[in-house]
Amino acid sequence: MSSAPQTEQTSVPAALDITIEGEVALLVDLLKLGTFIGTPMREGVADPMGLTATDLRIVLALGGEGELAGHELSDIMGLPPMNVSRAIAALTQRGLVEPGLDRSNRRRKPVRLSAEGQRLFAQTIPAMAHVGADLFKGVPQRDREAFRRVAASVLARIGRWGG
Numbered sequence: 001m002s003s004a005p006q007t008e009q010t011s012v013p014a015a016l017d018i019t020i021e022g023e024v025a026l027l028v029d030l031l032k033l034g035t036f037i038g039t040p041m042r043e044g045v046a047d048p049m050g051l052t053a054t055d056l057r058i059v060l061a062l063g064g065e066g067e068l069a070g071h072e073l074s075d076i077m078g079l080p081p082m083n084v085s086r087a088i089a090a091l092t093q094r095g096l097v098e099p100g101l102d103r104s105n106r107r108r109k110p111v112r113l114s115a116e117g118q119r120l121f122a123q124t125i126p127a128m129a130h131v132g133a134d135l136f137k138g139v140p141q142r143d144r145e146a147f148r149r150v151a152a153s154v155l156a157r158i159g160r161w162g163g
Contacts, residue, residue, distance in 0.1 A: 030154075044131040045124055054079065054087045056124070059096065059113065063121035067100035067110040096120055 020028060038053055046056040057077050062068060065076075070088060074081045088111055091097040096117035100110035113121055136144060 040131045040135060041128075044134075045127040048127065049120065049123065052087070054083060055091055058084070058087050058091060059117060059121055060124065062097065062111065062113045062117070063124070067102075067112040069102075069108050069110045072110075091117070 041056065042053045045051075046053050049056070051059065054077075057079075058073060061073055061076055068076070070081060070084050073079075073088070074084045077084065088097055092099075092111070095114055097111045098114045098117075100112040102108040102110055139147075
């Protein structure tokens, strides 16, 4: 009888042979875009302006949509309310965001860009144009326009998503 230690062998499953096509492939591509777009936006826009990625997203949302309450920003951005609340507090402290006013609902506490925040929002446009020029280099204009149409259609459906 051997006293050498016995090692148990485990088999590693071979890579799954699954073909992803159609709408599933499109969703995978969208998820990749959503995940990886953060790096060029952070490095090309947020960092040079002294903003966190969350701060930038809030500035862009308020600049594009106007006054929004924290829970609305949380929904739009897909971030926990606490993260949005902290970012709003930091942006308010920097003088970039200020309280808004909802005369029809006193309990709603919207925020908006201050004059300084609006100037910063305006500065994001050339920075984003630079990032976009790099990312879309070589993509024909008709494909860019088609991408925008598809994105608008998907965004409209996401807003109605109910499971």
